[in-house]
Every structure is written in structure tokens, then in C-alpha cells.
Amino acid sequence: MKMYKVGGAVRDQLLGLPVTDVDWVVVGATAQDMLDLGYRPVGADFPVFIHPPTGEEYALARTERKSGRGYGGFVFHASPEVTLEEDLLRRDLTINAMAEDDDGHLIDPYGGRADLNGRWLRHVAPAFAEDPLRVLRVARFAARYAPLGFRIAPQTLELMHTLSASGELQALTPERSWKEISRALMEPTPRVFFEVLTACGALGVLFPELETLGDSNLNSLQLAAQAEQPLTVRWASLLLGLGEPAVLALSQRFKVPRECQELAQLSDRYAGQACRGVALGPQPLLDMLQAFDVYRRPQRFEEFVQVCALALRAQGQQPDPLATQLHDLAAAVRGVAVKPLIEAGFSGPALGEALKQARLHAVADYCRGAA
Ligand code: CTP
Numbered sequence: 606m607k608m609y610k611v612g613g614a615v616r617d618q619l620l621g622l623p624v625t626d627v628d629w630v631v632v633g634a635t636a637q638d639m640l641d642l643g644y645r646p647v648g649a650d651f652p653v654f655i656h657p658p659t660g661e662e663y664a665l666a667r668t669e670r671k672s673g674r675g676y677g678g679f680v681f682h683a684s685p686e687v688t689l690e691e692d693l694l695r696r697d698l699t700i701n702a703m704a705e706d707d708d709g710h711l712i713d714p715y716g717g718r719a720d721l722n723g724r725w726l727r728h729v730a731p732a733f734a735e736d737p738l739r740v741l742r743v744a745r746f747a748a749r750y751a752p753l754g755f756r757i758a759p760q761t762l763e764l765m766h767t768l769s770a771s772g773e774l775q776a777l778t779p780e781r782s783w784k785e786i787s788r789a790l791m792e793p794t795p796r797v798f799f800e801v802l803t804a805c806g807a808l809g810v811l812f813p814e815l816e817t818l819g820d821s822n823l824n825s826l827q828l829a830a831q832a833e834q835p836l837t838v839r840w841a842s843l844l845l846g847l848g849e850p851a852v853l854a855l856s857q858r859f860k861v862p863r864e865c866q867e868l869a870q871l872s873d874r875y876a877g878q879a880c881r882g883v884a885l886g887p888q889p890l891l892d893m894l895q896a897f898d899v900y901r902r903p904q905r906f907e908e909f910v911q912v913c914a915l916a917l918r919a920q921g922q923q924p925d926p927l928a929t930q931l932h933d934l935a936a937a938v939r940g941v942a943v944k945p946l947i948e949a950g951f952s953g954p955a956l957g958e959a960l961k962q963a964r965l966h967a968v969a970d971y972c973r974g975a976a
Pocket residue numbers: 611612613614626628695696697698701702736738739742
């Protein structure tokens with residue numbers, strides 16, 4: 606039995622980047638051999654094991670064959686006879702298809718090192734096209750490595766084009782798609798992800814709602830990445846101005862986490878009003894703050910302020926005065942205390958009404974001061 610470090614760990618080590626996840630491939634072993642050595646199986650049918658002390662993944666060398674539509678439609682063949690080269694051949698990109706042995710020697714049958722040096726994202730073999738998820742993966746790797754000068758090999762882009770036109774992308778599960786999309790949004794140049802999807806014809810299949818978007822959304826998204834904003838802010842920045850039905854349709858299509866959907870919906874509904882700042886007037890401002898539930902969800906409103914500020918910056922405007930106003934308004938309504946109202950004898954629905962009035966006064970006072 607021999608064990609090799611493979612995939613992302615080898616790639617990132619050669620690029621001089623930090624390595625977080627280490628994956629291993631095991632050649633010449635059976636599942637029973639792994640169990641006998643104390644490795645823990647990951648799934649019932651999948652020849653992957655966890656090494657309990659390190660938590661690292663060890664997969665038996667395997668070949669794969671497509672057996673149906675979409676992700677999951679694969680037949681694996683893992684046996685002690687499968688060679689390292691056969692296992693590497695089933696992988697997506699040449700830069701992901703390298704291995705390193707115990708002595709630190711590189712095993713690179715498909716030119717991964719040359720492509721790393723030449724800054725190419727290139728498929729290993731025509732079997733690339735058997736897995737539609739790879740369209741999203743390659744676009745994600747482009748979003749990660751574009752700052753280092755990486756681009757997609759023309760033949761690989763052609764295969765991605767063919768896959769996009771084949772109807773296979775629709776067979777991806779929402780969970781698998783969102784995992785790639787959310788990771789792509791968190792990369793250093795997320796706008797490249799959407800540019801690649803456009804270039805290979807996948808945008809219209811996966812995100813038809815985004816086809817009409819102007820460049821300013823991608824600019825906002827890119828600024829959000831530069832400011833290291835969280836996923837919620839990046840997703841909302843991308844979708845700003847699409848209209849609520851489209852935001853909802855996209856969020857449901859990919860089963861996005863609730864906090865992402867909520868911020869995108871609320872941002873779409875209120876950003877136009879919020880951008881008027883105190884000029885909007887006390888009552889609509891208070892309604893907006895209530896809709897965000899600034900009392901119990903202060904963070905969500907802060908994120909909304911970021912979305913508005915990024916949108917303004919993307920249009921070449923100075924966002925700071927507006928951001929300050931919105932922060933101050935939230936602080937003003939949060940600063941209204943209930944206790945004095947209770948002490949003044951208010952209770953039940955009358956207390957609710959008095960609180961609303963006090964908050965409205967706080968907003969009006971702030972607006973007068975800022976005008
Ligand atoms: N792989 C593949 N096709 C897929 C998924 C994975 O060929 N659809 C292969 C690639 O060789 C990849 C390895 O499995 O390097 C491990 O996959 P994963 O952990 O998802 O990616 P990494 O390459 O480790 O990249 P990341 O840094 O994004 O985790």
C-alpha cells in the first residue's frame with residue numbers, strides 16, 4: 606500500500622499558498638485494509654476514510670464512469686489494482702491532478718506543474734465533461750486565482766460551453782450549486798466567476814435573472830470582496846435592483862441560507878429609499894428601521910448599510926455621509942428607552958403606541974439636526 610498527498614494541497618503548496626485541507630489517495634489497498642489500520646469510513650458506498658488523529662481524508666484510488674444525468678450519476682470503481690495515474694486522470698484540472706509521495710517527489714503525469722507555471726486552468730481529459738459541477742468549479746478557481754494571472758485554456762472553455770448547452774447544468778442539485786456559488790462569492794475576485802459563466806454560456810442557464818444586470822452590480826460585488834464583507838453582503842450586492850420576484854426566484858433555486866435571502870430581499874426593497882437619507886422623512890425612515898428589526902437584529906441593518914454604501918461607491922459616489930446618517934438613525938431609535946414610558950403609566954397597546962411615537966420623535970429630531 607502507498608499513500609500520496611493529492612489535489613489542492615499539492616497545488617497550493619507549489620503556488621506558495623497556505624494549505625488548509627490535505628487529501629490523500631491510497632494505492633494498492635482494500636477498504637478492509639483501511640479499517641484494519643483504524644481509519645474511519647466516511648460513507649457507506651464511498652471509498653473514502655478519515656484518519657482519526659489528523660482528520661485528513663484518505664480515498665482509495667478509483668476510476669469513475671458516468672451512469673446518469675447530473676451530479677451523483679457516477680459509478681466508482683475502487684480496487685487495489687487502480688493506479689495513481691488512473692486516479693489522477695479522472696480529476697478536473699491538470700493543476701489539481703498532481704500527487705506527492707512520502708519523499709516529497711512530485712508525480713505529475715498530466716502537466717500540472719507546467720500549467721501552474723503558465724497560469725492555465727486546463728482540463729485533464731475529455732471525461733471532464735462528465736461532471737457538470739466542474740463548470741462552476743472552474744469558474745470558482747478562476748475567481749480565486751485570477752489575481753495570480755490564471756486564465757482558462759480555450760479548449761477547456763469550449764468543453765464548458767458544450768456542457769452548458771447540454772442541459773446537464775439543470776440536473777445539479779441546489780445544494781451542490783450553492784456550495785460552489787457561495788465559495789466563489791467569497792473568493793478574492795468574485796466578479797470573474799460571473800464573467801466566466803457568461804463566457805461559457807452558463808449564466809443564462811443558472812442565473813437568467815442576472816443577464817440584464819448592469820456592470821455596477823458586479824462592481825459592487827467586487828468592492829464587497831475587497832472590503833472583506835461577509836457572504837450575506839456579497840449576495841445582496843450582486844442582486845440589488847433585480848426586483849423582489851427575481852431575488853426570491855434565485856434564492857429558492859439555490860436554496861440559499863435564510864440570512865442571505867433576507868438581506869437580499871430587504872436590500873432590494875429599501876436601498877432606493879435609504880439612499881435619500883434624512884431627505885426621506887421621519888415616518889418612512891422609521892418604517893424601514895422597523896422592517897429591518899434594528900432592535901433585535903442590529904447586525905442585519907449594519908450589513909444593509911454596507912450594501913447601500915458599496916452600491917454608491919460602485920457608481921463613483923462618496924458613501925460616507927449616507928452611511929453615517931443610517932448608523933446614527935439606527936442608534937437613535939435603539940436609544941429610546943421603554944422604562945420612562947412604563948413609569949409614566951403606559952401599558953399594553955398604549956405602551957406600544959407611545960414607544961412608536963417616541964421613536965418617531967427621535968428620528969424626526971435627528972433629521973432636523975442633520976438637515
Ligand atoms: N475533484 C474533481 N472534480 C470534482 C471535485 C473534485 O476532479 N467535481 C478533484 C480535484 O482533483 C480536487 C480534488 O478532487 O483537487 C479535491 O476536491 P476539493 O477538496 O473539492 O477541491 P480542492 O482542489 O482541494 O480545492 P479547494 O482548495 O477549493 O478545496
